[in-house]
Every structure is written in C-alpha cells, then in structure tokens.
Amino acid sequence: MSDRVLGSRAGRAAMVVLALVLLAALWEAYKLVIPEDGVSVGGSLVLPRSDDASMPHLSEIFGVFGRSEVSGSADSSTVLSSVLSALWYSLRLAAAGFVVGVLVGFALALAMQRARIVERALLPYVVLSQTVPLIALAPLVYGWSGNLTLFGMDWQPWMSVSAISAYLAFFPVAVGALRGLGSPPPVQTELLDCYAASWWQTLVRLRLPASVPYLVPALRLAAAAAVIGAIVAEISTGLQGGLGRLIISYAQQATGDPAKVYAPIAGAAVMGLLAVGTVSGLGLALRRYDPPEARA
Amino acid sequence: MSVAPIPVAVSAPPAVALAGVGKTFGAGPAGTRAVTDVDLTVAAGEFVSLIGPSGCGKSTLLRIVANLIDPTEGTVLVNGKPARQARLDQDYGIAFQQAGLLEWRTVRANVELPLALHGDGRAARRARAEELLELVGLSDFAGHRPSELSGGMQQRVAIARALARRPALLLMDEPFGALDEMTRERMQSELIGICAETQAAVVFVTHSIPEAVYLSQRVVVMSPRPGRITEIVDVPLGTRDEEVREAGRFYAAITDVREALRGRPVPSAEASR
Numbered sequence: 001m002s003d004r005v006l007g008s009r010a011g012r013a014a015m016v017v018l019a020l021v022l023l024a025a026l027w028e029a030y031k032l033v034i035p036e037d038g039v040s041v042g043g044s045l046v047l048p049r050s051d052d053a054s055m056p057h058l059s060e061i062f063g064v065f066g067r068s069e070v071s072g073s074a075d076s077s078t079v080l081s082s083v084l085s086a087l088w089y090s091l092r093l094a095a096a097g098f099v100v101g102v103l104v105g106f107a108l109a110l111a112m113q114r115a116r117i118v119e120r121a122l123l124p125y126v127v128l129s130q131t132v133p134l135i136a137l138a139p140l141v142y143g144w145s146g147n148l149t150l151f152g153m154d155w156q157p158w159m160s161v162s163a164i165s166a167y168l169a170f171f172p173v174a175v176g177a178l179r180g181l182g183s184p185p186p187v188q189t190e191l192l193d194c195y196a197a198s199w200w201q202t203l204v205r206l207r208l209p210a211s212v213p214y215l216v217p218a219l220r221l222a223a224a225a226a227v228i229g230a231i232v233a234e235i236s237t238g239l240q241g242g243l244g245r246l247i248i249s250y251a252q253q254a255t256g257d258p259a260k261v262y263a264p265i266a267g268a269a270v271m272g273l274l275a276v277g278t279v280s281g282l283g284l285a286l287r288r289y290d291p292p293e294a295r296a
Numbered sequence: 297m298s299v300a301p302i303p304v305a306v307s308a309p310p311a312v313a314l315a316g317v318g319k320t321f322g323a324g325p326a327g328t329r330a331v332t333d334v335d336l337t338v339a340a341g342e343f344v345s346l347i348g349p350s351g352c353g354k355s356t357l358l359r360i361v362a363n364l365i366d367p368t369e370g371t372v373l374v375n376g377k378p379a380r381q382a383r384l385d386q387d388y389g390i391a392f393q394q395a396g397l398l399e400w401r402t403v404r405a406n407v408e409l410p411l412a413l414h415g416d417g418r419a420a421r422r423a424r425a426e427e428l429l430e431l432v433g434l435s436d437f438a439g440h441r442p443s444e445l446s447g448g449m450q451q452r453v454a455i456a457r458a459l460a461r462r463p464a465l466l467l468m469d470e471p472f473g474a475l476d477e478m479t480r481e482r483m484q485s486e487l488i489g490i491c492a493e494t495q496a497a498v499v500f501v502t503h504s505i506p507e508a509v510y511l512s513q514r515v516v517v518m519s520p521r522p523g524r525i526t527e528i529v530d531v532p533l534g535t536r537d538e539e540v541r542e543a544g545r546f547y548a549a550i551t552d553v554r555e556a557l558r559g560r561p562v563p564s565a566e567a568s569r
Binding site for chain 2: 190197206212289292
C-alpha cells in the first residue's frame with residue numbers, strides 16, 4: 001500500500017514539474033513564432049507583443065536573481081536576497097493572519113454549531129463578508145494605525161496587513177469547520193448522548209476528529225488566501241518591506257529592466273507553495289482521521 | 297477469562313417501568329401521536345422484545361426509555377430512577393441498527409469509549425476492553441480499524457461497547473437488522489450467552505418474529521396509528537439452544553406472536569399482564 005502511495009506521490013510531483021517545463025516551452029515558443037509587435041487584425045491587437053520588453057527571455061528572468069540590486073554600486077546585495085528577505089517578511093505577516101483567521105473562523109464555526117440560532121444569525125454575514133472588495137477595505141484598516149490601541153499596544157501598520165490577511169483566511173475555515181463539526185451521523189451523536197457525554201466531550205471525542213477531513217482542505221484554502229491577502233494588502237496600504245511593495249517598485253523600473261518584475265512574482269508563487277505545502281504536511285500527519293475509503 | 301456476573305438482588309427494582317406513557321410529535325391538531333397509553337414493566341434480568349409494523353412506535357418507545365426523547369405524558373423509571381437520571385448515571389448500554397463505530401479509533405478504543413467518557417483510568421479501560429472483546433470473540437481484532445471488520449463483527453464490537461459499563465439494562469434497536477440471516481442467527485445465540493453471563497435485562501426492538509421469539513421471555517406486540525401495545529405474549533421456551541429453532545413449540549410460539557400481530561380477539565388474562 002505504501003509503495004502505491006509513494007508511487008502516486010512521485011507521479012504527482014513529476015506532473016507538476018512537467019507542467020512547469022511545458023509552460024516555459026510555450027513561453028519561448030510564443031516568442032519564437034509570434035512577431036515582436038504581436039498580431040493585429042483590422043488595427044486591434046489580437047495576440048500580445050512578444051518583444052523583449054513585454055516578454056523577456058526566461059534566461060533573462062532567472063538571470064535577474066543573480067544581479068545586484070543597484071547596478072554599478074558597491075552594495076553587494078542581489079535581487080535574490082531582496083526577494084528572499086521580502087518573502088520572509090510577507091510570509092510572517094501572512095502566517096500571523098493565517099493563525100488569527102483560523103482561530104476566528106473556528107470559533108465562529110463552534111458558536112454556529114452549538115446554537116442553531118447563532119448559525120442563522122451569523123452565516124449570512126460570514127458569506128457577505130467575502131463579497132466586500134479587499135481593495136475597499138484596505139484603506140479603512142490601514143487607518144487604524146496610530147488611532148487604535150490593542151491590549152496596551154499601539155496598532156502597527158503591519159497589523160493592518162495581517163488583519164486583511166486574516167479577513168480572507170477565516171472564511172474557508174468557518175465554513176469547512178461548520179460542515180465538519182456537523183458531519184457525525186445521528187447514530188454517533190445519540191450514542192454519546194446516551195453515555196451522558198458533555199458538550200466538551202462530544203466535541204473532543206467525536207466532532208473534532210470527524211471534522212478533520214473537512215478541516216484540512218479548508219486550512220489549505222485559508223493558507224492560500226492568507227498569502228494573497230497579505231500581498232494585496234501590502235500593495236494597497238503601501239507597507240514597506242514585503243513582496244507587495246517589491247512588486248510595485250520593480251514594476252516602476254519595468255521600462256528599463258522588464259525582466260525584474262517577474263522576480264517578486266516568482267517569490268510570491270514560492271511563498272504560496274510554502275504555505276500550502278506546510279498545511280498539506282499537517283494533513284498527512286492527520287491521515288488516520290481520513291474516511292476509510294480515502295485512506296486506501 | 298469470564299465476565300463476573302452482576303449479582304441481582306431479589307429486591308432489585310424493575311429494569312424498566314413505564315406507566316401511562318404517551319408521545320406526541322409536534323403541537324396542536326397538526327401533532328402526530330406516536331405512542332399512546334403504554335404500561336410496561338421489564339423485570340431485572342428479563343429479555344423483552346418489542347415487535348410491530350413500521351410506525352407502531354417501538355423505536356420511539358425505546359428512545360423514551362433511553363431518555364433520547366421525553367414522553368409527552370406518563371412516567372418512565374429505569375432501575376428505579378427517572379430516565380434522565382439513569383442516563384446521566386450511565387445505567388444502560390445501547391446498540392443501534394448501525395454499529396456507529398468511530399472510524400479513527402481502533403476496535404479496542406471503540407469498546408473503551410463509554411469507560412473513557414466516564415473517566416475510568418487507562419489500565420482499567422484496557423483490562424475491561426480485553427475482557428469484553430474476548431466475550432464477543434474479537435480478541436484478535438483489538439488493534440484493527442472498524443472498516444477492516446465485517447458487518448457482523450462491527451455489530452459485535454457495538455454490543456461489547458454497550459456492555460462496557462456492566463449495565464443492568466441493554467437497549468437494542470434492531471441491532472441485527474442489517475445482517476444476513478446466517479450471521480443473524482449466530483449473533484442471536486451469542487447474545488443469549490452474553491445475557492446469561494451478564495444477567496442484564498434487555499429491551500430489544502425487532503421486525504423479525506422468529507428473532508423476537510427465539511430471544512425473549514416476553515414479546516410485546518404493538519400496532520400503529522397511534523402506536524400502542526396490543527398484546528404481550530409469553531414465550532415459555534426454556535433454555536435456548538440450536539435445537540429450540542427446530543422444535544415444534546418454537547413454531548407454536550411464532551404462530552402465537554403472528555396471530556397477535558394480525559389482531560386476534562385478545563384473551564383478557566394475557567393482555568392484563
């Protein structure tokens with residue numbers, strides 16, 4: 001059985017690599033086949049330009065990482081080190097947002113599971129919360145810094161970014177946990193009632209373990225949402241130090257150095273993979289709670 | 297290893313005492329009368345089956361005894377206590393048609409569940425679970441997952457779990473309903489043995505007339521709309537063994553119950569028990 005799992009996991013990894021190679025090949029093939037000015041029909045562009053400013057060669061994009069941040073200066077810091085330190089900064093903000101989002105989402109799910117009336121009152125707002133555009137929310141939350149004190153601590157600008165990240169992350173957790181906590185069939189909940197189990201005992205011995213198959217995918221979604229939330233919030237609040245800011249400042253240099261924009265974007269992709277990968281690892285550790293038909 | 301029988305005092309209160317019990321689901325004229333006017337006493341150590349067509353309220357009655365639902369009127373005593381108190385004291389064990397085992401727990405941990413909920417220590421839980429798994433013949437499967445067991449074996453685990461706290465009363469809601477006929481008969485014989493050993497009283501809900509007759513000292517016949525007891529049939533079969541299944545008196549008892557289900561003119565002495 002473990003051989004088959006290993007085989008399928010290696011197979012899946014191979015598919016991921018294959019997809020990347022295919023994408024790279026498509027990119028270069030496009031540059032090779034399509035003329036630099038793109039293809040226009042009747043004056044309107046139908047296929048985008050393929051010149052080096054719009055679509056730099058892959059070798060150039062990867063080459064950027066090795067270059068020093070300011071060409072010709074004595075400063076030895078490379079683009080790679082800038083991207084890495086920005087990645088680390090953003091990842092921590094996203095992690096803080098993820099943790100807060102998971103806690104809030106889970107608390108909401110518990111409250112909704114415990115009392116039907118809370119679910120009726122709260123669930124529409126939980127869903128509604130995700131229809132508010134993030135961009136509209138960012139300046140509002142950013143305004144908290146300097147005006148808000150939390151547990152004797154002044155609200156810091158980075159907290160705004162984490163708060164927005166948490167705002168995106170809590171939703172999948174709230175919905176997933178609510179479904180998971182409600183998933184045990186009546187025969188099991190009644191059995192615990194028959195043994196006079198308390199609400200807490202029912203939660204720990206039945207509802208929590210039964211909710212794992214729902215929680216793990218929800219956490220994976222929440223991790224991806226926290227990363228997106230952090231970067232978008234950095235961009236819209238203008239916070240220095242993270243990948244969001246780096247994307248903006250490199251984009252401003254795009255006319256002179258078109259390949260550079262792709263460096264922080266690649267960094268953002270790596271950050272998302274790190275976040276989702278960590279949560280997936282957690283899912284592997286909790287495999288014994290998977291339904292039997294999925295475990296084989 | 298054998299399970300020590302619970303000494304049943306001569307003065308032990310009846311395992312179940314129902315007086316004037318009725319249940320209406322919903323309120324007002326739209327309410328559904330599920331059970332009405334039920335008087336029933338199950339003595340300590342007695343095996344009683346509830347039988348009747350769908351909708352006769354036999355499961356509802358069992359759930360009232362288990363305190364999963366409250367009766368609209370009447371009194372329910374379990375081991376001489378109000379039903380709610382008996383449930384809080386874990387005075388009964390219960391098994392449903394579905395085994396309802398927790399998939400993430402091993403067979404042993406499933407049997408230990410009621411003990412864990414009661415707060416028993418690890419060693420005591422372990423020892424009791426080993427004892428019970430031996431009783432139901434599943435010692436070799438203690439470390440397995442429920443999904444690795446057949447339906448009959450899962451139901452045996454559920455019965456072992458129901459017995460974990462040495463209850464004086466077992467409530468069983470069609471526990472063998474989902475099993476094939478052969479497994480079913482084997483499980484019935486095992487249940488007889490288990491009851492002899494534990495001396496627990498049993499209230500057993502079933503659709504099957506032979507099952508009710510084979511297992512019970514008394515068969516409670518119910519009819520629907522509204523659910524009520526129409527007759528209580530004594531089954532004087534003596535010691536149950538495989539030969540009983542072939543015996544003429546077994547078939548006579550089956551005929552007796554079948555006629556009661558069809559609604560014969562009730563001899564008053566029989567009904568007033």
